[in-house]
Amino acid sequence: MLVRLLYASRAVDDASQKDLEAILAQSRARNPASGITGFLCSSGSLFLQVLEGGRMQVNALYNQIVADTRHKDVVILLYEEVSERRFADWSMGLVTPERANASVLLKHSESATLDPYGVSGGVSMALLGELMATASIVGRADLLPGATPQPAAGRP
Ligand SMILES: Cc1cc2nc3c(=O)[nH]c(=O)nc-3n(C[C@H](O)[C@H](O)[C@H](O)COP(=O)(O)O)c2cc1C
Numbered sequence: 001m002l003v004r005l006l007y008a009s010r011a012v013d014d015a016s017q018k019d020l021e022a023i024l025a026q027s028r029a030r031n032p033a034s035g036i037t038g039f040l041c042s043s044g045s046l047f048l049q050v051l052e053g054g055r056m057q058v059n060a061l062y063n064q065i066v067a068d069t070r071h072k073d074v075v076i077l078l079y080e081e082v083s084e085r086r087f088a089d090w091s092m093g094l095v096t097p098e099r100a101n102a103s104v105l106l107k108h109s110e111s112a113t114l115d116p117y118g119v120s121g122g123v124s125m126a127l128l129g130e131l132m133a134t135a136s137i138v139g140r141a142d143l144l145p146g147a148t149p150q151p152a153a154g155r156p
Contacts, residue, residue: 001055002085005062006078006125008116009071011045019070020094027092036061037085039093041128043114047071048124052085078121086129095131104130 034057041048102112108127116124
């Protein structure tokens with residue numbers, strides 16, 4: 001049983017680069033073992049993360065993430081059962097909307113700023129998909145400088 005969960009949160013310390021790197025490193029190290037794939041979007045103090053995998057695994061990880069003191073105001077935007085993964089190749093990808101064309105943001109919302117708390121979960125999901133499809137992905141988690149190559153879960 002595969003599920004996809006999308007949530008938003010606010011970084012406690014304006015998402016420092018150090019925090020982001022630590023979160024990505026943790027995700028890369030842990031997600032493959034539990035079959036989790038997904039994407040993390042970081043913009044200023046905002047996080048938007050999509051987690052995919054088995055129902056038990058996604059729920060267990062989400063509960064851990066909610067308890068993480070590096071962020072607050074964690075809100076589930078979307079939760080669905082899916083027949084296939086959308087981000088199967090990513091143990092945890094990273095996307096930064098600052099680098100996106102403003103038109104991508106404007107296409108889905110009233111202003112060119114990321115506001116997951118103000119739009120529907122479907123809109124945030126569509127936006128994330130589109131940011132991925134444009135050149136906004138700044139690094140596959142396992143291709144970041146200094147990272148040990150880490151195949152996504154489920155791949156040989
Ligand atoms: C925005 C955000 C996203 C995170 N994403 C993941 C993730 O995908 N996988 C993961 O294992 N930990 C992730 N973490 C870290 C977990 O919250 C937690 O610190 C980590 O699983 C280690 O837990 P432990 O200290 O109980 O071992 C994330 C944390 C934050 C703040």
